[in-house]
Amino acid sequence: MFGELLRWVSTSGLRRGIAGSRPWVVVAIVAIGARAIGRLAREPEPVLYRTVIRPGDVLRVTAGRPGDPT
Numbered sequence: 773m774f775g776e777l778l779r780w781v782s783t784s785g786l787r788r789g790i791a792g793s794r795p796w797v798v799v800a801i802v803a804i805g806a807r808a809i810g811r812l813a814r815e816p817e818p819v820l821y822r823t824v825i826r827p828g829d830v831l832r833v834t835a836g837r838p839g840d841p842t
Contacts, residue, residue, distance in 0.1 A: 778807050 785800025825831055 775807070775810070778803050778810075782807060 782800050782803035785796045785798075785803060789797030789800050
């Protein structure tokens, strides 16, 4: 919910700022900065599998629900 609000404020602020409103440009800059800090502060997603791929190796990526046979 907070992320959606920041997205709305940043896009509205940019749109109104381009139309000539300096206060909205400041609001947009602050909102974009808050979104960037939020993205940087997020925990990175865990690495599930890592290996070295050499020429000639075959890599198969599949996605499914847990418990479904592949």
